[in-house]
Amino acid sequence: MATLIPGPHPSRVNVIKFAESRRTKNFAVKGLAAEPSVQARTAYQIVFSDGTVMVDTGMDLAIHRFFGRGVEEPYFSESAARVARALADAKAIIVTHEHGDHIGGLIRSASFAELAPKTVLTRAQLDTLMNAPQMPELRPTREMAARLHVVDYVEAMAFAPGIVLIKAPGHTPGSQMVYVMLQSGKELLLAGDVAWHMDGVRLNAGKDAPWIKQPPELMAAELGWLNGLDRAEKNLSIVISHDEEQRRDYIARGILGDGFE
Numbered sequence: 001m002a003t004l005i006p007g008p009h010p011s012r013v014n015v016i017k018f019a020e021s022r023r024t025k026n027f028a029v030k031g032l033a034a035e036p037s038v039q040a041r042t043a044y045q046i047v048f049s050d051g052t053v054m055v056d057t058g059m060d061l062a063i064h065r066f067f068g069r070g071v072e073e074p075y076f077s078e079s080a081a082r083v084a085r086a087l088a089d090a091k092a093i094i095v096t097h098e099h100g101d102h103i104g105g106l107i108r109s110a111s112f113a114e115l116a117p118k119t120v121l122t123r124a125q126l127d128t129l130m131n132a133p134q135m136p137e138l139r140p141t142r143e144m145a146a147r148l149h150v151v152d153y154v155e156a157m158a159f160a161p162g163i164v165l166i167k168a169p170g171h172t173p174g175s176q177m178v179y180v181m182l183q184s185g186k187e188l189l190l191a192g193d194v195a196w197h198m199d200g201v202r203l204n205a206g207k208d209a210p211w212i213k214q215p216p217e218l219m220a221a222e223l224g225w226l227n228g229l230d231r232a233e234k235n236l237s238i239v240i241s242h243d244e245e246q247r248r249d250y251i252a253r254g255i256l257g258d259g260f261e
């Protein structure tokens, strides 16, 4: 499916970290010790020769504080501003899912009217935002919703040369993974929040966060799929949105670019 739409594939994928939250590791991977752990909050930029596709949109300080629940956690204003500029410059915007740390930078942007016409959400993502948003601030007005492109697909959809959307409901109803096949032939799978740490994929162990309500059978199926891919597909790098250790490792190994261009 990645070769279905003709055209040159992207050359690289960049990551940026715009905030952190501090949660012990047992929340991300059931069974691991309650040792200190940094969860990165990230967005991705897929780079073509003639433009970029953004995956996830960052979030403003108010949404960040919601996640902090009264605890002041690191927020990198310059990086957040860089995400906003990258959204403005992008040819298209998609999101892994409809939680505030992934879509807040779109919904709450002062430039929403400019960003919306190049944003493609799934029907499930928009339905959640309209009917059961993670927080009331994420609910778009009907006028805002009407400006967005909304698509629906069953299992997977070719989105652009080298990019395929893969439906992955569970963490949220509108969760999807983004598969990328680069010009080099290297493959990446932006897995969003199906897991919160790559150890969850390696150990095939789900989250243990009581505030997250996820259908266990869907999560087990998706985690099991990622676990099998990780063992079998040596050309594929699975990218976990909130895994700070993996982010550093992938940048060091040249799998992800450090920051946006």
Ligand SMILES: [Zn+2]
Residues within 6 Å of the ligand: 099, 101, 102, 193, 241, 242
């Ligand atoms: Zn998240």
